[in-house]
Amino acid sequence: MYLTTQPIDVAKMLHEARPCDGALCLFLGVVRNENAGRETISIDYEAYGSMAEKEMERIAGQIAAEWPSARLVMAHRVGRLAVGEVSVAVAAVAPHRAEAFAACRASIDRIKTTVPIWKKEHHPDGSSGWVDPTRESGDLTIG
Amino acid sequence: MYLTTQPIDVAKMLHEARPCDGALCLFLGVVRNENAGRETISIDYEAYGSMAEKEMERIAGQIAAEWPSARLVMAHRVGRLAVGEVSVAVAAVAPHRAEAFAACRASIDRIKTTVPIWKKEHHPDGSSGWVDPTRESGDLTIG
């Protein structure tokens, strides 16, 4: 299970990820208080859950094949998140730092590219909009 | 103060580093159970302490100049560490992941290149040796 509706327990993830393997690279995505120049108060993360789990499993398999020395722990939060909460966490452990950084970076890049998760930003004025990373503004307001 | 004889409190570092800034990249160096094919049971980290503090401060200043959007938290442990303990921790926070990864990677690369810290590995047979990263074997046994 990669998706969770509960806050991501980073300390627990580090504990799971960290054996005696030399180098650990952790990436955390944190809900920002602004995007594309507009203030954000919270974000709803919505997933095509069953497919998102499969995609993250596929990414984990790719990373294991490309960096055989690396081990990966990943989690993505869904539901409503406040500013400052962790939306995604990826920890890669490897004997040396080059592989740890590369495996961690590739994982988060691929998660952001193919895992079917969407986010709706809520603004202080009560408006909200789905984020569209393919648009320059990064913010597509619907309704 | 970047050097500490006490265990590095990663949870506290993450707490200090993480505001509402979007992306956090953490690197942890962990004492490995082997190096250059020889088993390790512990490592003594020795620093030219006052100079090491200055060098880490200089690196922090460089990173701040090169990635103005990034904030950095760093710590390096000294003294005797057991296998699995964290020897160095660098957290970089930035609005976007590219800067967070780059600032974190550059920081640890520079720490390993210029900060006057040395390590002596202890092996199960009672022997020990100073690690010399400039030698192919990575292990220079003295005495």
Add this chain to the structure above:
Amino acid sequence: MRVHLLYFASFRDIAGKPDENRELPPGSRVGDLWAALSREVPRFAAFPSMPPAAVNEEYVGADEPLRDGDEVAFLPPVAGG
């Protein structure tokens, strides 16, 4: 044949529903289903090309044949992380 069509995020807002069952002529492909949706919903018709599609939770192309009972979804630009 009948497929189960899922709508997520902005596409759910456009469709006004989270899912629906649709009857399709035998031999229909994913691209045919998108074309049918575009004929019904002007905001889908406004898309320059078919968005990424999944059949039974796997990414597929427009030429993918559909079978009775398939779960199909067209996906808005993903924004995880």
Add this chain to the structure above:
Amino acid sequence: MRVHLLYFASFRDIAGKPDENRELPPGSRVGDLWAALSREVPRFAAFPSMPPAAVNEEYVGADEPLRDGDEVAFLPPVAGG
């Protein structure tokens, strides 16, 4: 003039002491101090070139002039992280 010379890690093992005060002729530079050490200690003489050096906790080159009271260290290959 007198400088305070520090030895760390493998260099301390080679020198057999953690530090010492050394009298130097006026006008001495860092490279002169390394040359003096190399004349006394065969294992230092075996180095192909002067190791990285620090004066008053800053990296310097062999041409750096020394002043009375300076803290000087030649540094083994660093291995932090």
